[in-house]
Each structure stands twice: as structure tokens, then as C-alpha cells.
Amino acid sequence: MTKAQLVERVAGNSSLTRKEAEVVVQAVLDSIVHSLKSGTKVELRGFGSFRLRNRAARIGRNPKTGAKVHVPAKRVPYFKPGKDLKELINS
Amino acid sequence: MVKADLARAVYETHGGLTHQESKEVVKLILDCIKSELLRGKNVKLSGFGSFRVISLKARRGRNPQTRAQMRLGPSRRVTFRPSRLIKV
Numbered sequence: 167m168t169k170a171q172l173v174e175r176v177a178g179n180s181s182l183t184r185k186e187a188e189v190v191v192q193a194v195l196d197s198i199v200h201s202l203k204s205g206t207k208v209e210l211r212g213f214g215s216f217r218l219r220n221r222a223a224r225i226g227r228n229p230k231t232g233a234k235v236h237v238p239a240k241r242v243p244y245f246k247p248g249k250d251l252k253e254l255i256n257s
Numbered sequence: 258m259v260k261a262d263l264a265r266a267v268y269e270t271h272g273g274l275t276h277q278e279s280k281e282v283v284k285l286i287l288d289c290i291k292s293e294l295l296r297g298k299n300v301k302l303s304g305f306g307s308f309r310v311i312s313l314k315a316r317r318g319r320n321p322q323t324r325a326q327m328r329l330g331p332s333r334r335v336t337f338r339p340s341r342l343i344k345v
Contacts, residue, residue: 167293167300175289180282186271190282193270194263195305199343201258208258213287214335243306245337254295255310255333 202243214248260284294335306339 167175169191177187198216201208207217223239247255260283268279293300294310301307311334318329 167290167298169302169305172286172289172300172302176282176285179285179289182282186273190267190271191286193267194283194286195302197258197263197266199305201262202343206258208263210260210263210287213291216337243337243339243343245306245308245335247335251291251294251335254291255335 210248212248212250214251215246217244217246218242219244260287297333302340304340304342306337306343309336309338310334311336 173184173188173191176182176191177184180187182190198208202216202218205218207215209215218241221240221242224237226235226237227233228235261280263283264276264280267283268274268276271279274282290300290308294308297310299307299309313332313334315331316329317326319326
């Protein structure tokens with residue numbers, strides 16, 4: 167399923183027009199990203215949570231030249247499926 | 258941040274929905290994604306990331322408390338890969 171299909175389905179199952187559904191879906195996704203950017207985790211009951219994980223700095227390699235490059239430490243978004251989702255997917 | 262905060266964002270962005278309707282639509286969005294994943298389908302949301310269902314093979318594990326060895330059956334798991342467009 168793509169974002170367009172998600173929008174379609176949300177519109178079909180609510181009183182929203184396709185255009186409105188698009189705005190709403192985008193608002194939800196943007197809010198999650200915005201929250202992570204500010205360092206706040208997002209916990210959605212029955213679905214899962216988005217939080218940040220730290221990646222340590224490491225020495226990488228340029229795959230083309232083999233040259234060593236320093237890759238700085240960074241934070242990456244991480245999604246942890248909720249208990250509900252975890253169990254349902256295996257039943 | 259929890260579902261209610263997302264509902265508030267929807268309420269403010271859309272303008273024409275009640276708080277209750279905003280709450281319901283947030284739930285609807287999450288349920289749509291969830292049901293797709295439960296059917297074993299991937300969900301790709303451009304500019305955000307993609308949710309994938311991966312299958313894990315049966316493997317041996319240990320109960321960390323008793324250290325007893327046990328067999329873990331094959332299972333499925335949802336993983337998320339953030340879009341490269343989102344920098345945090």
C-alpha cells in the first residue's frame with residue numbers, strides 16, 4: 167500500500183473527501199516526524215512507538231575507492247511494533 | 258506524544274472537523290496501515306518511510322532468566338525503514 171492508496175482508503179471509510187483525507191494523512195505523518203525531530207518519542211497504543219536510537223561514530227569505507235571515511239555519530243528513527251501488532255501478526 | 262496529540266494536529270490542520278472526528282480519523286489511518294500489515298503487505302509512505310513484514314526462520318533461543326534452551330518457531334515481524342528524506 168502506498169500513501170495514495172492509504173488516502174483513498176481513509177476517504178472511502180470516512181466522510182472526508184479525497185483531498186481532505188490527503189491533508190489529514192500528511193498532517194499525521196508530519197507530526198510524527200516533527201515530534202522525533204524535537205527528540206520526543208511517539209507512542210501509539212495498539213500500533214507501536216517511534217523513538218530515536220543512537221548510532222555510534224564509525225569508520226566507513228568508500229565502496230568505490232576503498233578510502234576510509236569517518237561516519238559521525240547520529241540518531242536514527244526506530245519503530246517498535248506494539249504488543250498488539252506483534253501478536254496479531256503471528257496469529 | 259500520543260494519539261491525542263496527533264488528533265489535535267489533525268484538528269488544527271483540517272479546520273472543519275470536531276475533536277471527536279479528528280480522533281476517529283487518526284485511528285482510521287492507523288487501522289488501515291495495521292490491517293494492511295496483518296495481511297502481510299508492505300506499506301510505503303513516501304517522504305516518511307516504509308513498513309515491511311519480514312519472516313523470521315525458526316531458531317534456537319534461551320530463556321534469559323533460566324538460561325534454558327528453547328526452540329522458537331518461525332514468526333513474522335514488522336520493521337520500519339525511515340525515508341532518507343527525514344533527517345532527525
